[in-house]
Amino acid sequence: MRIVTDIENICLKRSVDAGSEEQRKAVMEIMDQVKRKGDQALIEYTKKWDGAELTSLLVREEEIAAAYDHVETEMISIMKEAAANIKEYHQKQLKTSWNFTQENGSVLGQRILPLDSVGVYVPGGTAAYPSSVLMNVIPALVAGVKRIVMVSPPNENGNLPSAVLVAADIAGVKEIYKVGGAQAIAALAYGTESIEKVDKIVGPGNIFVALAKREVFGDVAIDMIAGPSEIAILADATAVAKEIAADLLSQAEHDERASSVLVTTSISLAEEVINEVEQQLNDLPRKEIAKKSIDQYGLIVVVKTLDEATTAINTIAPEHLEIITENPYDILENIRHAGSIFIGRYSSEPVGDYFAGTNHVLPTNGTARFSNPLNVDDFQKKSSITHYSEAAFKENAYKIAKFARLEGLEAHARAIEARYEE
Ligand SMILES: NC(=O)c1ccc[n+]([C@@H]2O[C@H](COP(=O)([O-])OP(=O)(O)OC[C@H]3O[C@@H](n4cnc5c(N)ncnc54)[C@H](O)[C@@H]3O)[C@@H](O)[C@H]2O)c1
Ligand SMILES: N[C@H](CO)Cc1c[nH]c[nH+]1
Ligand SMILES: [Zn+2]
Incomplete structure (x- = not known):
């Protein structure tokens, strides 16, 4: 596992496998x-x-x-x-579906x-x-x-x-x-x-x-084309090295291209975690995979302040983030990009993989900047509903037809005008 101190250059993106x-x-x-x-x-x-x-x-x-x-x-x-x-x-x-009625009697809504x-x-x-x-x-x-x-x-x-x-x-x-x-x-x-x-x-x-x-x-x-698993842990000196190392390895054992990152303000925690990871690797059944993953994509980022740590996490936009600090909710407020966030010592990532109830199908490879955990919305579809009242139509027909002509779409304008006489 490498230690770095420069957060400007952390880029953990692994090239997406496009196949041969x-x-x-x-x-x-x-x-x-x-x-x-x-x-x-x-x-x-x-x-x-x-x-x-x-x-x-x-x-x-x-x-x-x-x-x-x-x-x-x-x-x-x-x-x-x-x-x-x-x-x-x-x-x-x-x-669920919703709709609202306007003053002129029109109904607009969304059916789900x-x-x-x-x-x-x-x-x-x-x-x-x-x-x-x-x-x-x-x-x-x-x-x-x-x-x-x-x-x-x-x-x-x-x-x-x-x-x-x-x-x-x-x-x-x-x-x-x-x-x-x-x-x-x-x-x-x-x-x-x-x-x-x-x-x-x-x-x-x-x-x-x-x-x-x-x-x-x-x-x-x-749904998505999921990449290898990722974990980032933001920890201060209150964290326990043995537990942090175990959590890093929990994702490293998934895949030799998995990435496990610790961002910390404590250099002594960083050093202890490196030793712990080496020791704990020894008797893991999936040692080969986890070791390759740690060697290639294991990283410890040592920063001066928790603000810098937060910036580093937002740059990575990890699939999983653990926050193990004295006041984790203060940190959470400034986290913008992470797929699933685990707060405090007892929210080890496998809690979410198996049991808590949150989904473990998550955005990887920095896509937590704009994508979501798998959720109910992924299995619903929406239709927009428009029911214009006569009053609304009469009030707005001229404007709609004029807008259509701005776009050179005469048939659109006439569809409106077919329903009203000036
Ligand atoms: N991102 C995640 O959350 C996550 C979770 C679980 C598994 N995975 C991924 O799932 C994959 C599991 O892979 P797997 O191979 O064990 O099972 P798999 O079910 O993905 O693929 C097995 C199938 O691959 C096809 N196949 C194999 N060799 C082929 C060839 N030469 N030409 C054409 N088709 C071929 C066969 O049809 C075979 O049935 C791994 O890549 C793992 O990383 C990802
Ligand atoms: N951590 C994996 C997703 O990144 C999901 C998983 C399944 N089983 C154990 N873990
Ligand atoms: Zn897992």
Whole structure:
């Protein structure tokens, strides 16, 4: 981990993986095959890439019931409690339709409806996180989305991880298909015999999934192309080095391109954290990944004042921010850019990854300057409502027609004038 003192030059942006020419071609070919051959293409690709020979893509109810036998009872109740917390938090985000009546009797409003259908991609392998199933599905359910479809690549035996199936069931997903990669995204976007197309696709995945999501964007909506995890911690001398190091490593273990940054006014804390990180790395099961991440993107920024620390954080605009200082709420007031903010010693980032109720799908790579955590709004759509009264029309028709003629749009003006005589 490097120590720097110059906040002018902190730039943690990692180049976005645009994929190689070969990968882009492969994705285009997969999309084309799925459009032309439907389920048959899905089954062939699942054999080719996941090694599973499937006769049916749909996960049967008995498979979901059986999954419960492979997950600890205690774990099931923890997932249920986490799901309840996530639901409670996201219910607060729910917006409803509104309208108002003007003096002249016109009614203007906004109608808010849930999307009809959403597809949730759950990555295969070690990144098949049940917590992400809850985080992606529950806001959609709270929004009122009727059809939520989950897709995920099966293992060689044609199964999805039991914990993922249980999380999906707890969240309320009824339709799950064993298919991953670009072919799953194509199926969700364009439909096949067994998978009806959806309106929006959410959830992370590898480069093939990301490229396919980019490709279908416009035909369907997508959430975001999430980058590697990030944590920034703003701490003063009151923070405990062992805890700060553990929190930095919590995100470093996600990905060798994850970034973990400490911004502090205390040089002694900085030095202790470096030692702690080295020691704690030793017995982490994902040591290789975490070490690469820390070596490449681990950074400690030592500043003179908490104001400077705040400026540094706003420059980084991190996905996750922990504020561990004597008066964290004073700092919070000046934080402008961060995806999810954790306040105080006991709000360690994994509290939010799993349990508190806030969403862990967050803007990365500096996009917290203008993007939001995944939320209920992502699964709602709005229509504007205009009901002009006769009085309002008569009062404003001349102005509207004149405005139309300013733009050279005569037919617009005449549409107005067809309804009134001067
Ligand atoms: N940002 C986040 O919050 C977050 C969370 C979890 C996972 N992830 C990401 O999800 C990814 C998980 O990756 P994964 O590969 O284990 O699972 P995945 O489900 O994303 O991808 C597996 C699929 O990739 C396809 N594939 C593999 N090699 C291919 C090739 N050569 N040509 C065409 N298709 C190919 C196959 O269809 C396979 O089913 C990682 O990149 C991880 O960083 C991100
Ligand atoms: N911290 C990750 C998002 O940046 C989400 C996650 C899932 N499981 C554990 N953590
Ligand atoms: Zn995490």
